[in-house]
Amino acid sequence: MSDIEFPLPPRPKPKPGSLAMQERRVDPLEGLDDEARVVITAIWDAPTPWGDQPPEPPAPPKPTTTNLKKLKAARKRVEEYSAVLRSDAFDDWVRRCTDTASEPREWTRATPLYESYLRHAKTYGANRPDKRLAKEELATETAWGKMMGSLFGRKRKAGGNYYPLRLKRDA
Numbered sequence: 001m002s003d004i005e006f007p008l009p010p011r012p013k014p015k016p017g018s019l020a021m022q023e024r025r026v027d028p029l030e031g032l033d034d035e036a037r038v039v040i041t042a043i044w045d046a047p048t049p050w051g052d053q054p055p056e057p058p059a060p061p062k063p064t065t066t067n068l069k070k071l072k073a074a075r076k077r078v079e080e081y082s083a084v085l086r087s088d089a090f091d092d093w094v095r096r097c098t099d100t101a102s103e104p105r106e107w108t109r110a111t112p113l114y115e116s117y118l119r120h121a122k123t124y125g126a127n128r129p130d131k132r133l134a135k136e137e138l139a140t141e142t143a144w145g146k147m148m149g150s151l152f153g154r155k156r157k158a159g160g161n162y163y164p165l166r167l168k169r170d171a
Contacts, residue, residue, distance in 0.1 A: 089121040
């Protein structure tokens with residue numbers, strides 16, 4: 001017979017005040033005839049087809065580099081165009097609501113500029129469908145910063161990013 005031991009199912013916890021539970025070993029071949037026992041023990045004792053060590057898993061296929069090169073080039077083009085492509089609402093906001101600042105002390109922080117852009121872009125458009133489209137295409141802060149960077153240089157200070165613009169009255 002083989003020396004293989006099978007794990008037992010977890011024992012239930014004894015209740016407080018009860019006697020200790022007796023450990024019981026279960027024979028997996030119990031109730032089988034002698035011929036079945038011989039066959040099963042021979043299978044258990046047989047060597048594995050790969051010897052002592054399990055086989056190495058197959059290496060995952062390497063991705064084709066041509067596809068990755070194309071993807072990398074496409075992402076680079078998107079990065080280049082993202083600074084150049086601006087929405088109509090943004091261009092209209094720059095034209096109507098901002099003036100260029102002549103001195104660095106007149107520069108404006110990015111936060112009030114972005115808030116002014118949002119207010120203007122929500123009302124931009126000649127009719128209801130245009131206004132609805134302008135609201136749907138509002139630029140995120142990151143996209144707005146890229147559009148601003150394509151037109152104006154920014155200056156990083158302790159208080160945030162500053163642009164060489166000032167807002168017009170009522171903008």
